[in-house]
Amino acid sequence: SSELTQDPAVSVALGQTVRITCQGDSLRSYYASWYQQKSGQAPVLVIYDKDKRPSGIPDRFSGSSSGNTASVTITGAQAEDEADYYCESRSRDSSGNHVLFGGGTKLTVL
Amino acid sequence: QVQLQETGPGLVKPSETLSLTCSVSGYSITSGYFWAWIRQSPGKGLEWIASIYHNDDTHYNPSLKSRVTISVDTSNNQFSLKLNSVTAADSAVYYCARYDFWSGAERSFFDYWGQGTLVTVSS
Numbered sequence A: 001s002s003e004l005t006q007d008p009a010v011s012v013a014l015g016q017t018v019r020i021t022c023q024g025d026s027l028r029s030y031y032a033s034w035y036q037q038k039s040g041q042a043p044v045l046v047i048y049d050k051d052k053r054p055s056g057i058p059d060r061f062s063g064s065s066s067g068n069t070a071s072v073t074i075t076g077a078q079a080e081d082e083a084d085y086y087c088e089s090r091s092r093d094s095s096g097n098h099v100l101f102g103g104g105t106k107l108t109v110l
Numbered sequence B: 001q002v003q004l005q006e007t008g009p010g011l012v013k014p015s016e017t018l019s020l021t022c023s024v025s026g027y028s029i030t031s032g033y034f035w036a037w038i039r040q041s042p043g044k045g046l047e048w049i050a051s052i053y054h055n056d057d058t059h060y061n062p063s064l065k066s067r068v069t070i071s072v073d074t075s076n077n078q079f080s081l082k083l084n085s086v087t088a089a090d091s092a093v094y095y096c097a098r099y100d101f102w103s104g105a106e107r108s109f110f111d112y113w114g115q116g117t118l119v120t121v122s123s
Helices: none
Strands: A009-012 A018-023 A033-037 A044-047 A061-066 A069-074 A083-093 A096-101 A105-109 B003-007 B018-025 B034-040 B046-052 B058-060 B068-073 B078-083 B092-101 B108-113 B117-121
Touching: A009 A018, A018 A105, A033 B108, A044 A061, A044 B108, A069 A083, A083 B108, A096 B046, A096 B058, B003 B092, B003 B108, B018 B034, B018 B092, B018 B117, B046 B068, B046 B078, B046 B092, B058 B068, B078 B092
Parallel strands: A009 A105
Antiparallel strands: A018 A069, A033 A044, A033 A083, A061 A069, A083 A096, A083 A105, B003 B018, B018 B078, B034 B046, B034 B092, B046 B058, B068 B078, B092 B108, B092 B117
């Protein structure tokens, strides 16, 4: 199918580890990217090429992928990590190249 | 530092055309990368609209393709979006972004984003 599926909401205790997942057929062929979006702000790239971190992103963020599932893990979640997280990948069909976004996961840090 | 800035009307009437421009600074749009428009309706998720390369290679979201035109102005280091026959459902924050994509490669990501501009469709 041409969509990416995420859990709508996840919570984590301060300092604990949380994994946010994304499922979709496109992830079998293409890398996932992950974006963090805080309230009222533009999204920020936190993981690209399934497991790489852009400069400036804390190393508590890590990415992984297996089969049709990609994940971003936050090890030692901080209060400032509370945000919406979106996965993204490309897809391709008979009509050409496209971009898919997951529906987003709202992360609450307790 | 790459910076992107969206400009355009904040209010568009139903059935009219929404027009936005993204001005890029700190990087020449002819130096590589695709450039893209993404929108976010209030309280909703991200929706990719379209992407373009400076040679006019374009990709469109199939659900919007019949109403969307993306274009690039290399002389002004800008790219633009036109969305016609708008309805209230097109009310959203519209973002422009730099898009790392190469046909035949597995990667796809948006590494620089504008701050976004809110467009409301209302009479």
